[in-house]
Amino acid sequence: MNTMTLDAAGQAEPVQPKAVEQDTVGTQTKVRETVGKPFCDSAKLRMRNVNVFYGEAQAIHDVSLDIGRNEVVAMIGPSGCGKSTFLRCLNRMNDTIEGCRVEGELSLDDEPIYGAKVDVVPLRARVGMVFQKPNPFPKSIYDNVAYGPKIHGIASRRAELDEIVENSLRRAGLWNEVKDRLDKPGTGLSGGQQQRLCIARAIAVSPEVILMDEPCSALDPIATARIEELIDELRENYTIAIVTHSMQQAARVSQRTAYFHLGHLVEVNDTETVFTNPQHELTEAYITGRFG
Amino acid sequence: MTDLSQTKLTQQQVRERIEQRLASRHRKEKIFRGLGIASIAFGMLAVLVLFTDIISKGSGAFVQSAIELRVHYDEQVLGIDKVDDESLAWANFTGVIREALRERFPEASSRSEKRELYSLVSTGAPFTLRDRLEANPELLGQTETVWLTADDDVDTFVKSLSDSAEGFRGRTSDQKAGWIEQLMASGELKKRFNTTFFTNGDSREPEQAGIRAALMGSLFTLLVTLALSFPIGVAAAIYLEEYAPKNRWTDLIEVNINNLAAVPSIVFGLLGLAIFINFFELPRSAPLVGGLVLTLMTLPTIIISSRAALKAVPPSIREAAMGMGASRMQVVFHHVLPLAMPGMLTGAIIGMAQALGETAPLLMIGMVAFIVDVPGGITDPSTVLPVQIFLWADSPERAFVERTSAAIMVLLSVLILMNASAVLLRKKLERRW
Secondary structure: OOOOOOHHHHHHHOOOOOOOOOOOOOOOOOOOOOOOOOOOOOEEEEEEEEEEEEEOOEHHHHHHHEEEEOOOOEEOOOOOOOOHHHHHHOHHHHEEEEEOOOOOOOOOOOEEEEOOOOOHHHHHHEEEOOOOOOOOOOOOOHHHHHHHHHHHHHHHHHHHHHHHHHHHHHHHHOOHHHHHOOOOOOOOOOOHHHHHHHHHHHHHHHHHHOEOOOOOOOOHHHHHHHHHHHHHOOOOOOEEEEOOOOOHHHHHOOEEEEEOOOOOOEEEHHHHHHHHHOOOOOHHHHHOOOOO | OOOOHHHOHHHHHHHHHHHHHHHHHHHHHHHHHHHHHHHHHHHHHHHHHHHHHHHHHHHHHEEEEEEEEEEEEHHHHHHOOOOHHHHHHOOOHHHHHHHHHHHHHOOOOOOHHHHHHHOOOOOOOHHHHHHHHHHHHHHHHOOOEEEEEOHHHHHHHHOOOOOOOOOOOOOHHHHHHHHHHHHHHHOEEEEEEEEEHHHHOOOHHHHOOOOHHHHHHHHHHHHHHHHHHHHHHHHHHHHHHHHHHOOOHHHHHHHHHHHOOOOOHHHHHHHHHHHHHHOOOOOOOHHHHHHHHHHHHHHHHHHHHHHHHHOOOOHHHHHHHOOOOHHHHHHHHHHHHHHHHHHHHHHHHHHHHHHOOHHHHHHHHOOOOOOOOOOOOOOOOOOOOHHHHHHOOOOOOOOOHHHHHHHHHHHHHHHHHHHHHHHHHHHOOOOOO
């Protein structure tokens, strides 16, 4: 493995990882240390030296990253680079995959995410997720949104539940379109509406973090624009990690962008820096379209 | 991309080659389609032949000849002076019928002639009179005209007359045939709807034999089977599909479930005999034991089909629920199970249909007994439809031939009803996503 390079900050904080904050542009592409700014002061999610294995194969190599409060972090990279796998570590959705093993320290508000004592049910209520393919339940629109509050026992009265449903749908920008047909199946909506319904469903339990795994890949440009707007609005209250294949989207919605390559986190920087002045040559190659 | 102009073949040559193969491709297509149609036609023909054969043989059993007689409830012949339970049990209704017959055909004088005469009506006819008298005590000492079920030989003869002018005589003498024709000519012998067939249990006399005992037996057996095998099968399927880790043990269990599905049913019968009857000392010939044995038999079918139904639920639904923080059980019960239910029910009903037609294991646990009484519960001795068919097919009386076919018709109707309800349930529960 790589040699540990600790800077001053790293020594001050034992959990600080081996990230090199030096300019590595122009050096060998074999460099496996993250360049840029993977850490931030007010981290909501803190990941240190995360390794993920599928059986024998290692999908994520030694990734360290912070996701700040009310920040949108975009994760980009070629297919199979491990960005989705990494995202799914954050609410332990990888638990369900046979033979998947996660190593490293992951914490949400300094509470560990992995561990024998950690209950995934409250964790997933705090870290919501929106998937690549819109996947509303084959139930009514109302029931889709009300499901989370119901199972977690958030609303005690019907009126309260109604309010949560309406608020969630409003925040997802779907209320006006569906308020007259809340009892119709959620699966009958258009693709873009379904995805917004899924977002409404996710925010109905007031999570702190929302993970989005290519939320717009199945949508047309208009629906995509609507969702991007929504992400921007949601940033006020939530911390968002979004995986995307569209660099324009990353540029539009995120404050920081992380570039993954073959399971390594190559570069994390302010979004503007990544797209205008990438520090790593792999990043540059990817965003200029030389591969990927 | 391969640029055709750079290869040796010109576009013209390529097109020619495609065209050469085209005819044979179309021919193969046609042959394949023809084969498909032929197989379907063969299947339909087999079903058609089966149904026409059974219906043509069995439809006769739904009508039964009856003879109209003027009976006089003579206190002296009956040997009673009032109508109550005790006197009804003693009363000589046979004498009343014989007297009525003698009155109708006074020409029968010798012993053998009289015996022939008396055998015109069923040995069950006295019970008809008894029931009438019990319901209307004021009939005592009166005369009334009643329709009495004819004997099965008479019935067979009457029904065979439509096939040939001679008719099937069997044990019927010329004189008796003459009487029958006389009765038919005068309208005193008619074929009427055979309610007995649907209200009675088995009997040695075909005209008194009915399907009800077997039908109820089958119903109780299936109820026990369904009540046990569906919950157990679904629970096993859910555990194996949603909870169990995939390792050597679960592989072993899966192989064994598949093996269990292939075990000959008679083996399950022997197992049931050894365990449920010998060891647990449950009653013999009871639907309870039959249901337990059939549960063992249908369990693999239900587990396998339920697992297939669970597998067919899109993983995105599970992910969505799990992402919302639903516990594993909530994921299964709120989302997966409702979507898998139509498939599970279809599997269960296919299993039930198999169980309904099963004979061999039930022979081992004594459900092959001759059951006259309609069972009233799961511990009463009873038989089931396929066993009843087997028993009747084995009986020498010619009238049992049509009853066998009629019993098959009843069995098939129950099957069709079950399958239709499966389709309806499926349609009703099916949801799109």
